[in-house]
Amino acid sequence: MNKTWNNKAWWMVLPVVLLVAFSAVIPLMTVVNYSVQDTFGNNQFFWAGLQWFEEIVNSERFHAALGRQFIFSAVILAIEIPLGILIAMNMPKKGWAVPVCLVLMSLPLLIPWNVVGTIWQIFGRVDIGLLGAAANKLGIDYNYTRDIGDAWFTVVIMDVWHWTSLVALLCYAGLQSIPEAYYQAARIDGASGWAVFRYIQLPKMRGVLLIAVLLRFMDSFMIYTEPFVVTGGGPGNATTFLSIDLVKMAIGQFDLGPAAAFSLVYFLIILLLSWVFYTVMTNLDKQGR
Amino acid sequence: MAEIHLKKLAHSYLANPQKPDDYALKEIDHVWEDGKAYALLGSSGCGKSTLLNIISGLLTPSQGQVLFDGKDVTHLPTEQRQIAQVFQFPVVYDTMTVYDNLAFPLRNRKQSEAVIKERVHEIAAMLELTPDLKKKAQGLTADAKQKISLGRGLVRQDVAAILFDEPLTVIDPHLKWMLRMQLKSLHQRLNRTMIYVTHDQTEALTFADQVVVMYDGYVVQIGTPQELFERPAHTFVGYFIGSPGMNVLPASLQGNTATLNGHSLKLATAYTPKSGEKIELGIRPEFTHLSREASANSLPVTIRRIEDIGRHKIARAEFQGKEINIIVPEDKPVTPEYNQLSFDLDKVHIYANDWLVKQEAA
Numbered sequence: 277m278n279k280t281w282n283n284k285a286w287w288m289v290l291p292v293v294l295l296v297a298f299s300a301v302i303p304l305m306t307v308v309n310y311s312v313q314d315t316f317g318n319n320q321f322f323w324a325g326l327q328w329f330e331e332i333v334n335s336e337r338f339h340a341a342l343g344r345q346f347i348f349s350a351v352i353l354a355i356e357i358p359l360g361i362l363i364a365m366n367m368p369k370k371g372w373a374v375p376v377c378l379v380l381m382s383l384p385l386l387i388p389w390n391v392v393g394t395i396w397q398i399f400g401r402v403d404i405g406l407l408g409a410a411a412n413k414l415g416i417d418y419n420y421t422r423d424i425g426d427a428w429f430t431v432v433i434m435d436v437w438h439w440t441s442l443v444a445l446l447c448y449a450g451l452q453s454i455p456e457a458y459y460q461a462a463r464i465d466g467a468s469g470w471a472v473f474r475y476i477q478l479p480k481m482r483g484v485l486l487i488a489v490l491l492r493f494m495d496s497f498m499i500y501t502e503p504f505v506v507t508g509g510g511p512g513n514a515t516t517f518l519s520i521d522l523v524k525m526a527i528g529q530f531d532l533g534p535a536a537a538f539s540l541v542y543f544l545i546i547l548l549l550s551w552v553f554y555t556v557m558t559n560l561d562k563q564g565r
Numbered sequence: 566m567a568e569i570h571l572k573k574l575a576h577s578y579l580a581n582p583q584k585p586d587d588y589a590l591k592e593i594d595h596v597w598e599d600g601k602a603y604a605l606l607g608s609s610g611c612g613k614s615t616l617l618n619i620i621s622g623l624l625t626p627s628q629g630q631v632l633f634d635g636k637d638v639t640h641l642p643t644e645q646r647q648i649a650q651v652f653q654f655p656v657v658y659d660t661m662t663v664y665d666n667l668a669f670p671l672r673n674r675k676q677s678e679a680v681i682k683e684r685v686h687e688i689a690a691m692l693e694l695t696p697d698l699k700k701k702a703q704g705l706t707a708d709a710k711q712k713i714s715l716g717r718g719l720v721r722q723d724v725a726a727i728l729f730d731e732p733l734t735v736i737d738p739h740l741k742w743m744l745r746m747q748l749k750s751l752h753q754r755l756n757r758t759m760i761y762v763t764h765d766q767t768e769a770l771t772f773a774d775q776v777v778v779m780y781d782g783y784v785v786q787i788g789t790p791q792e793l794f795e796r797p798a799h800t801f802v803g804y805f806i807g808s809p810g811m812n813v814l815p816a817s818l819q820g821n822t823a824t825l826n827g828h829s830l831k832l833a834t835a836y837t838p839k840s841g842e843k844i845e846l847g848i849r850p851e852f853t854h855l856s857r858e859a860s861a862n863s864l865p866v867t868i869r870r871i872e873d874i875g876r877h878k879i880a881r882a883e884f885q886g887k888e889i890n891i892i893v894p895e896d897k898p899v900t901p902e903y904n905q906l907s908f909d910l911d912k913v914h915i916y917a918n919d920w921l922v923k924q925e926a927a
Contacts, residue, residue, distance in 0.1 A: 455654060455656075457652040457653070457654055457656050458656050460618075460621075460623050460643075460650070460652065461650070461652060461656040461714070461717075463622075463623065463642070463643040463644055464621065464643055464644070464648065464649060464650050464670075464718075465644075465669055465670040465673055465717055466644040466670055466673035466674055467644075467669070467673050468673065471669075471673065475658045475660060475661065475669075476658065479658075479659045479660045480659075
């Protein structure tokens with residue numbers, strides 16, 4: 277069969293090509309460009325090969341930031357996912373309380389990130405902050421600018437406050453979609469509360485939970501604004517996560533070559549983790565069927 | 566195994582029911598005999614699911630008692646009653662295998678694994694699920710899932726009754742037929758009380774020893790399929806059972822003389838209506854005849870349509886603005902000239918305010 281080839285149709289793709297080029301490809305290539313060159317100023321660059329990559333991959337500073345990043349993501353996932361499920365299971369199922377609950381829970385999600393940071397920065401201040409001042413009045417030595425534990429506590433609690441509602445709302449949607457007959461059948465089968473959770477609610481929430489874990493992991497892995505506003509990465513480097521470190525390197529020290537290599541390694545790690553998540557998710561789905 | 570007695574039972578979904586209309590289930594007093602197969606028949610929203618959920622304990626009735634073998638279980642939670650229930654949509658535990666699904670009710674009741682294994686294999690063989698035992702329940706077809714739901718009820722040896730809430734709604738027609746046959750034979754083998762809710766009269770009449778017909782929250786009649794056909798206690802039963810349903814004609818009555826729009830009929834039974842009572846005559850299409858010549862007991866009708874459905878013909882006729890269905894045997898002629906309608910007078914029932922009146926000798 278002879279098809280008429282109309283190559284003019286390719287022009288239709290042009291806007292998207294341009295958009296993607298300017299928003300992603302060209303900036304990324306600029307970074308790639310920086311990552312393999314060095315400069316001594318005067319806008320003169322010369323070839324550096326993989327030197328910056330070797331430096332970054334072997335640098336203790338990067339390892340430390342990466343380690344902190346993994347711990348942070350693990351901690352907030354370990355708190356937000358179970359807490360979100362718990363909240364979702366205790367939310368009202370019908371009546372006037374449902375919209376009230378939903379609106380209240382979405383409020384933290386609507387606040388811009390730097391505002392969240394500012395809120396907690398002030399909330400935790402020892403002199404005027406409700407949390408900081410009250411804790412110290414009660415005799416608890418709390419100071420996030422000085423103590424590493426307090427700084428971590430503040431940053432983690434802030435993230436939990438900001439994002440647990442997202443997990444709870446996703447789980448709530450999952451729970452609401454379970455037909456009443458499942459609960460009735462479970463009662464007839466004599467299932468305990470735990471069995472109902474384990475064999476009915478959890479399997480039915482699996483889809484939304486995977487999405488929640490993925491979203492929260494990715495978001496927390498790329499976190500910048502809130503801890504930067506609250507602790508600035510301190511005390512010392514205690515809360516310097518990957519993106520904070522990256523910004524310090526690129527804008528603070530103006531080490532463009534190492535910073536570019538840093539961002540590419542960072543990007544590759546995220547890409548790898550996303551791929552792992554995606555593969556696990558799709559495999560779980562297949563198993564289910 | 567138990568006999569289930571519903572004692573002066575009624576239920577309303579309102580907190581403070583005042584008038585009869587507030588009740589989704591009007592007062593009923595009925596004994597479900599041990600080991601029989603019952604069907605609860607009625608159109609949607611007539612209260613049959615409410616009644617079922619009260620027996621299984623998913624609902625607590627507003628008034629009255631539920632007795633299992635004389636023991637009051639009205640306030641006993643579902644899991645402590647010996648009841649199994651199969652729902653309209655198959656409920657399976659997705660993440661478990663078929664074996665684990667069937668074992669679940671027993672494991673919850675702390676039975677030993679050896680007992681569980683024996684029971685599960687026995688029930689799986691009965692339901693023809695043995696090849697699927699190791700499969701995940703999620704991937705199975707709707708009818709297999711529904712068999713698992715049923716199986717979870719059957720594995721328990723202590724079950725007094727198995728309740729079915731329109732269990733074949735989502736099953737393909739030809740599988741529906743097979744499952745229904747399987748249910749029927751299961752009932753004969755196990756001899757357990759089964760209560761089967763449906764709005765499909767074929768399903769009810771083929772499955773049950775006794776059919777309980779519900780209408781608007783009332784139990785209007787309990788009887789064998791034959792009784793429901795021959796002596797419908799309520800015009801709804803007449804209309805609902807049978808294909809086509811019973812003809813119901815408004816009439817006035819004096820003793821055994823009924824008058825339908827100026828035409829008098831001498832009935833085999835007599836009744837003297839109280840004032841204000843709505844009197845109707847009920848006659849099944851099977852007991853009506855058409856002829857060309859008028860006789861003493863015939864009514865002139867207009868034939869509107871004749872449908873040949875193979876076994877017999879159905880004539881759709883009109884009498885003074887009211888539709889009447891007449892079943893004409895395949896070997897009898899019928900044309901629009903056959904416009905004189907007569908009844909088997911001994912098969913004519915008298916209804917006062919929709920309820921069958923007590924027969925008096927004519």
